[in-house]
Amino acid sequence: MEHIETLVIGAGAVGLAIAATLSEQQEVIVIEQHNHFGEHTSSRNSEVVHAGIYYPSNSLKAQLCVQGKALLYQHCQTYHVPIKR
Ligand SMILES: Cc1cc2nc3c(=O)[nH]c(=O)nc-3n(C[C@H](O)[C@H](O)[C@H](O)COP(=O)(O)OP(=O)(O)OC[C@H]3O[C@@H](n4cnc5c(N)ncnc54)[C@H](O)[C@@H]3O)c2cc1C
Numbered sequence: 379m380e381h382i383e384t385l386v387i388g389a390g391a392v393g394l395a396i397a398a399t400l401s402e403q404q405e406v407i408v409i410e411q412h413n414h415f416g417e418h419t420s421s422r423n424s425e426v427v428h429a430g431i432y433y434p435s436n437s438l439k440a441q442l443c444v445q446g447k448a449l450l451y452q453h454c455q456t457y458h459v460p461i462k463r
Pocket of ligand 1: 390394410417420427
């Protein structure tokens with residue numbers, strides 16, 4: 379435990395993504411109040427991959443949606459997660 383550098387509280391999509399990235403370079407612990415990961419908002423949404431069309435063109439939100447969409451498709455392909463486009 380002494381060498382743990384980062385503690386992530388919350389195993390939703392955001393906490394898990396942060397932990398996955400950080401864990402490539404350091405020891406990370408994720409703490410979740412429920413028994414399993416993703417039991418809160420991340421497993422109770424509309425399951426739509428946002429394309430950024432609802433945000434002003436070139437806004438940071440629109441840019442991140444487009445970038446995130448490509449990364450998500452890539453991630454699903456790498457880990458064989460079925461996804462409907
Ligand atoms: C109705 C609805 C529909 C949506 N539809 C879409 C969609 O179609 N597409 C899309 O991309 N996004 C959608 N979203 C948004 C998306 O679901 C959220 O932005 C995303 O899931 C947030 O992830 P998160 O990790 O921040 O939160 P969460 O998934 O809520 O994760 C936070 C975690 O932290 C844990 N936690 C909190 N406090 C503590 C504590 N003190 N100790 C330990 N654990 C704790 C919680 O139990 C939870 O597991 C929707 C959201 C809602 C509400």
